[in-house]
Amino acid sequence: MRVVLADDERMVRTALRVIIDAEPGLTVVGEAATGAEALSAVRELRPDVVLMDVRMPQTDGIRATEQILATMDEPPRIVVVTTFENDSSVYDALRAGASGFLLKRAAPDELIQAVRLVASGDSLLFPAAVRALAAEHGRRERAAAPPPWAARLTGREAAVLRLMATGLTNAAIAARLGIGAATVKSHVAAVLAKTGARDRTQAVIAAYESGFVRPG
Known part of the structure; x- marks a missing residue:
């Protein structure tokens, strides 16, 4: 699994590289100190995951x-x-398309788990703090009418989306609903298609901002 690090602090990049390169199956293939350098590195190196600092000179992470x-295709x-x-x-940054977020003070095992989860696309990297932030933005931006895509969801797809918004993995959703993991995966794919979301994080943001899912 190939990773690019984008952060304007060399010490941060070095620390991340040491942690990632020590993990079997993961390797850092490039680094960048600005958003522009990150774009060039990603185009050249084609990584699976980018760890992107939000605040960088010239071009920021967003x-x-x-x-x-x-x-990129x-x-x-x-x-x-x-x-x-x-x-x-x-x-x-999440609204721009990032798949999740991680605090710089996260433990090494949390970092590795985040990289693997996001790369797999199977699990939502969406901690409670970000869910709360999404909910707060949703309260300010929520439209009065239900989103058009809501009417296109089946009852089971709507239930899956609400559970996705709590941060549950496919396996956990399957256990909660008493269905197979493969069935959940199919429902998630349908939710993404109907909401027009690139991934689970984008679907959850859409759910919060539209009022389809409400805080609590």
């Missing part, structure tokens, strides 16, 4: 995320790495 996702999964979990820029 803009770099937008550019990567808009200009098969873009990598992007994890936002940040110092503050309540930073509104984290939410902006």
Whole structure:
């Protein structure tokens, strides 16, 4: 699994590289100190995952995320790495297409788990702090009418989306609903198609902002 590190602090990149390269099956293939360098590195190296700092000079992580996702046919999964979990820029990066976020103070095993989960696309990297941030933005931006896609969801797909919003994995959703994991995977794919979301995180953001899922 190939990883690119984008952070303007060399010490942060070095620490991340040591942790990732020590893990079997993971390797850091490139580094970047700016958003522009991150875009170039991703285009050249074709990683599976990018760990993207939000605040970088020249081009920040939000803009770099937008550019990567808009200009590549098969873009990598992007994890936002940040110092503050309540930073509104984290939410902006998620809306731009990042698949999740991670605090810089996270333990090494949390970092490795985040990379593997996002790369697999099977599990939602969406901690409670970000869910709360999404819910707060949703309260401010929520439309009065239900979203058009809501009427296209089956009852089971709607239930799966609500459980996705709590951060449950496919396996956990399957256990909760008493159905097979393969069936859950099919429902998730249908939810993404009907909401127009690129991944689980984007689907959950859409659910919160539209009012389909409400805090609590």
